[in-house]
Amino acid sequence: MRKLFPDYLFITLKGIAMGAADVVPGVSGGTIAFISGIYQELIDSINKINLSTLKSLKTNGLKATWGAINANFLVALLLGIGISIFTFSKVITHLLETHPVLVWSFFFGLVLASIAFIWKEITHWKARSIIALLLGTVLSYYITIAEPTHSPDSYPYLFLSGFLAIIAMILPGVSGAFILLLMGSYATVIGTINQLREGITQMNSELLGQAILKLVVFALGAILGLKLFSRILTWMFAHHKNTTLALLIGFMIGSLNKIWPWKEVLETRINSHGETVPFIEKSILPQYFNGDPKIIWAIVMALAGFLVIFGLEKLALQLGKKE
Numbered sequence: 001m002r003k004l005f006p007d008y009l010f011i012t013l014k015g016i017a018m019g020a021a022d023v024v025p026g027v028s029g030g031t032i033a034f035i036s037g038i039y040q041e042l043i044d045s046i047n048k049i050n051l052s053t054l055k056s057l058k059t060n061g062l063k064a065t066w067g068a069i070n071a072n073f074l075v076a077l078l079l080g081i082g083i084s085i086f087t088f089s090k091v092i093t094h095l096l097e098t099h100p101v102l103v104w105s106f107f108f109g110l111v112l113a114s115i116a117f118i119w120k121e122i123t124h125w126k127a128r129s130i131i132a133l134l135l136g137t138v139l140s141y142y143i144t145i146a147e148p149t150h151s152p153d154s155y156p157y158l159f160l161s162g163f164l165a166i167i168a169m170i171l172p173g174v175s176g177a178f179i180l181l182l183m184g185s186y187a188t189v190i191g192t193i194n195q196l197r198e199g200i201t202q203m204n205s206e207l208l209g210q211a212i213l214k215l216v217v218f219a220l221g222a223i224l225g226l227k228l229f230s231r232i233l234t235w236m237f238a239h240h241k242n243t244t245l246a247l248l249i250g251f252m253i254g255s256l257n258k259i260w261p262w263k264e265v266l267e268t269r270i271n272s273h274g275e276t277v278p279f280i281e282k283s284i285l286p287q288y289f290n291g292d293p294k295i296i297w298a299i300v301m302a303l304a305g306f307l308v309i310f311g312l313e314k315l316a317l318q319l320g321k322k323e
Contacts, residue, residue: 008076014038015080020088022081022169022176023190024096024107029081031114031172031252035309040237042077043170045070046230086197101289104261105298109305111259115252117309118172122242122249129246136250143178144258147280155217161185162221167229172248178258187269189218261298262289 014036018029033039048069057065066072095103122129161183169176180186192214199208236244260283269279286293 008072011073011076012080015077016084019081019084020092023085023092024177028172028175030170031111034172035114035117041073043230043233045074046226047234085193101261101294101298102301104259105301106305107259108256108261109302110309111252111256113306113309115249118245118249122245124242129243132243132247133250136247137254140251140254141257144255158185158214158217159221162218163225166222166225172252175255257283262286262293
């Protein structure tokens with residue numbers, strides 16, 4: 001049985017890591033959940049939230065229903081994700097602007113280690129697992145080279161963006177933030193989060209109201225997508241675990257193109273702050289990079305990312321033994 005401290009503190013820390021990953025286009029919070037050992041519990045917990053469980057409030061009471069949906073776990077995790085999005089989003093955005101090669105190198109090492117970690121989870125390879133691996137790789141790679149679109153800042157589009165992004169966010173290897181970027185909604189969502197922060201700090205009710213309305217519409221789409229897709233994932237893991245894992249590995253392999261540290265900017269865009277930022281990029285070799293490729297430091301950061309996953313794996317094993 002979990003205790004408030006330190007068990008749920010570790011879950012909150014994992015949520016912080018997931019939130020930080022979800023903010024970055026190309027990095028998946030689902031990957032962090034998987035390698036930190038909470039992915040299956042997350043999907044199962046989401047799947048437990050349904051109308052019949054909520055109706056049991058009348059008969060079984062709040063305490064029993066709270067335990068039935070594993071609410072302590074979900075609250076601790078969502079708290080970490082929320083803290084991360086509202087605090088680290090600015091830090092990560094700043095680091096990506098000032099030290100892009102080093103940051104992407106760290107994430108590259110992190111995803112490489114995650115691929116190795118999930119690969120070990122597959123008990124045996126069959127033809128359909130190999131086909132799933134290839135399919136996931138091709139599909140994910142195609143997403144990374146697809147041209148992002150500019151979208152109208154409308155509520156129906158925000159709803160659809162939330163629906164699709166949350167599906168990507170809970171899939172290891174598929175970045176929800178990058179899906180938002182492809183749909184043209186990334187700047188809108190990040191801008192809305194910043195607007196909410198400014199509304200709170202400045203006590204500006206107009207800014208706060210606009211931001212809350214947009215985020216509620218986005219969240220409704222995300223909740224619907226999460227509920228529908230969690231059922232599919234639960235069934236896939238229950239009946240075709242090895243094939244599902246192979247598909248997820250393929251998603252992660254294909255996503256490596258997006259997080260390759262050395263890029264050539266083909267087209268730029270204006271972000272929510274009116275700044276010019278990369279819009280369409282192409283992966284290139286370090287020697288063709290326009291600027292200092294920082295190869296030694298890039299290798300160091302990639303190794304650091306790899307070791308973070310290794311450390312999380314060891315920590316998860318230790319906590320598993322204690323439980």
